[in-house]
Amino acid sequence: MIEKKQxxxxxxxxxxxxxxxxxxxxxxQLSNVLKYMEKLNRLDTKGIEPxxxxxxxxxxxxxxxxxxxxxxxxxxxxxxxxxxxxxxxxKIIE
Amino acid sequence: xxxxxxxGLEVHAQMSTETKIFCGCLTKFGSEPNTxxxxxxxxxxGALPVLNKKALEFAVRAGLxxxxxxxPMSRFARKNYFYPDLPKGYQISQYELPxxxxxxxxxxxxxxxxxxxxxxxxxEEDAGKNIHxxxxxxxxxxxxxxxxxxxxxxxxxxxxxxxxxxxxxxxxRTMLRYLGVCDGNMxxxxxxxxxxxxxxxxxxxxxxxxxxxxxxNSFRFVEKALEYEIKRQIKAIKDGGSIIQETRxxxxxxxxxxxxxxKEEAHDYRYFPEPDLAPIAVRQEWIDEIRAxxxxxxxxxxxxxxxxxxxxxxDADILISEKPLSEWYEEAVNAGGQPKAVSNWMMGxxxxxxxxDGINIENCPLKPEQLxxxxxxxxxxxxxxxxxxxxxxxxxxxxxxAESIVIEKSLVQITDKDAILKAVDEILAxxxxxxxxxxxxxxxxxxxxxxQAMKLTxxxxxxxxxxxxxxxxxxxx
Numbered sequence: 001m002i003e004k005k006q007x008x009x010x011x012x013x014x015x016x017x018x019x020x021x022x023x024x025x026x027x028x029q030l031s032n033v034l035k036y037m038e039k040l041n042r043l044d045t046k047g048i049e050p051x052x053x054x055x056x057x058x059x060x061x062x063x064x065x066x067x068x069x070x071x072x073x074x075x076x077x078x079x080x081x082x083x084x085x086x087x088x089x090x091k092i093i094e
Numbered sequence: 095x096x097x098x099x100x101x102g103l104e105v106h107a108q109m110s111t112e113t114k115i116f117c118g119c120l121t122k123f124g125s126e127p128n129t130x131x132x133x134x135x136x137x138x139x140g141a142l143p144v145l146n147k148k149a150l151e152f153a154v155r156a157g158l159x160x161x162x163x164x165x166p167m168s169r170f171a172r173k174n175y176f177y178p179d180l181p182k183g184y185q186i187s188q189y190e191l192p193x194x195x196x197x198x199x200x201x202x203x204x205x206x207x208x209x210x211x212x213x214x215x216x217x218e219e220d221a222g223k224n225i226h227x228x229x230x231x232x233x234x235x236x237x238x239x240x241x242x243x244x245x246x247x248x249x250x251x252x253x254x255x256x257x258x259x260x261x262x263x264x265x266x267r268t269m270l271r272y273l274g275v276c277d278g279n280m281x282x283x284x285x286x287x288x289x290x291x292x293x294x295x296x297x298x299x300x301x302x303x304x305x306x307x308x309x310x311n312s313f314r315f316v317e318k319a320l321e322y323e324i325k326r327q328i329k330a331i332k333d334g335g336s337i338i339q340e341t342r343x344x345x346x347x348x349x350x351x352x353x354x355x356x357k358e359e360a361h362d363y364r365y366f367p368e369p370d371l372a373p374i375a376v377r378q379e380w381i382d383e384i385r386a387x388x389x390x391x392x393x394x395x396x397x398x399x400x401x402x403x404x405x406x407x408x409d410a411d412i413l414i415s416e417k418p419l420s421e422w423y424e425e426a427v428n429a430g431g432q433p434k435a436v437s438n439w440m441m442g443x444x445x446x447x448x449x450x451d452g453i454n455i456e457n458c459p460l461k462p463e464q465l466x467x468x469x470x471x472x473x474x475x476x477x478x479x480x481x482x483x484x485x486x487x488x489x490x491x492x493x494x495x496a497e498s499i500v501i502e503k504s505l506v507q508i509t510d511k512d513a514i515l516k517a518v519d520e521i522l523a524x525x526x527x528x529x530x531x532x533x534x535x536x537x538x539x540x541x542x543x544x545x546q547a548m549k550l551t552x553x554x555x556x557x558x559x560x561x562x563x564x565x566x567x568x569x570x571x
Contacts, residue, residue: 009362013174013175013176013364014176015176052169052373053169053367053369053371053372053373055372057372058372058373058375059372059374059375060145060372061145061146061147061150062118062144062145062147063146063147063148064111064112064113064146064147064148064149065112065113066112066113066118066119066120067113067118067119067132068118068132069119069120069130069132070131070132070133071129072126072128072129075128075131075136075237081232085126085127085128085236086127086225086235086236087128087178087234087235087236087237088232088233088234089178089232089233089235090233091226091229091232092177092178092224092226
């Protein structure tokens with residue numbers, strides 16, 4: 001069972017602001033998701049290699065050769081806020 | 095009660111690949127902001143990363159040189175956190191199954207050798223750069239560095255003092271530069287260091303509460319930051335307080351570490367296997383191939399310099415500290431230079447001139463053979479050791495050979511006894527008082543006569559011949 005404190009923790013990690021009245025709702029929804037995933041635990045996986053990738057592939061690599069980068073105008077186009085050369089974000093307080 | 099420090103270092107080394115770890119953008123330092131990015135490294139939806147094979151090779155090279163085992167199966171993981179310099183909301187790193195594990199690096203400590211365990215070496219991508227200055231109420235983000243390949247080298251908590259920590263860093267830097275996998279440029283952030291520090295009663299086996307110190311970016315700061323932090327912790331305990339597990343930032347201007355006051359819950363990275371990248375299965379043959387291609391490493395080279403060239407440890411240490419310096423040395427010796435003489439000239443005059451001009455050994459205007467040739471002129475008695483300094487500087491400045499400089503400036507040593515005799519007669523005649531004092535027993539005046547004679551011959555008189563003639567003449571009554 002997911003508790004309200006966990007919902008708040010996950011929301012904070014995700015930088016989401018969740019209204020107080022929705023927290024209960026997420027408790028039950030997230031709990032249901034976990035309950036559903038629990039079903040997988042009923043399978044007997046003894047002797048089966050853990051899967052880290054769904055396609056049976058290894059060593060997909062490229063050589064150290066340059067390819068063109070985006071022009072800055074293009075790269076910055078979707079930024080909600082920017083200067084001529086930079087992305088602009090609210091001041092980061094460390 | 096005595097306390098000792100327990101230190102482990104996490105070093106991030108930027109790999110010297112031409113392109114980023116998962117895309118073909120350049121890794122060049124100092125380019126215009128946001129000119130080296132693409133959909134992969136700025137995290138556009140649907141863009142897929144592909145591993146740069148060179149980065150993998152470099153990590154394996156470093157792992158082998160650090161005596162690590164190379165994992166036959168390795169994979170990447172996502173480290174999830176939000177920060178403006180991390181466009182995807184996660185950093186692709188390694189968590190379980192890092193590429194290299196269980197190695198060590200040997201450092202000199204208390205006159206002996208000490209093994210510092212290397213827990214792991216793993217690959218990851220760098221984040222972008224945040225700029226706070228001059229941006230008013232905002233911060234600016236440059237993503238050129240996002241996706242630049244790093245290896246993180248994590249040590250065991252085997253380090254016991256700030257000095258050992260600095261030794262470890264220096265050794266690691268030399269090693270990575272020998273391997274050609276990292277340029278080790280600390281000003282440009284190619285090598286960065288975080289330290290885990292705790293203190294405990296000397297002799298106790300348990301571990302104290304550890305504090306992570308971040309932002310240590312020079313050898314000097316490694317020592318200073320750790321000295322400060324250790325003192326701070328010991329004082330806190332002696333004052334009856336306790337240490338809080340936290341992250342502190344080294345402030346080099348103030349010379350202190352300061353709590354970052356981040357909530358610990360922010361360190362919940364929720365690692366999971368990176369589904370966009372296939373696992374890595376390194377074949378033994380490839381590992382063997384890389385091992386065979388490793389250069390002679392600093393420790394082996396130091397031993398060889400001591401045994402083959404009969405150099406003192408001190409000389410060997412300096413000469414092997416940079417690979418190009420050691421190569422220059424060996425070329426000069428191979429060109430016929432006497433090993434200790436070559437070392438003396440390199441560590442003395444040459445380093446002095448290089449430093450003065452602010453150039454490194456790779457751009458040294460003097461060729462190793464030129465030094466060897468000059469040394470043979472000294473051996474043959476053509477020039478004196480004193481004159482050689484003038485010749486050396488002239489070679490360094492003009493690139494001309496020793497022999498032509500000696501001829502041009504007529505610096506050939508005077509070994510002709512008659513010429514020296516003439517000079518000696520001249521100064522003895524000019525200094526009757528000193529001659530008298532010398533003969534009355536003030537023998538240290540010999541220095542005065544030598545100086546005068548050298549002045550007269552413009553430093554070209556053969557010192558041994560001059561001494562002999564002076565003494566003979568002075569004892570004649």
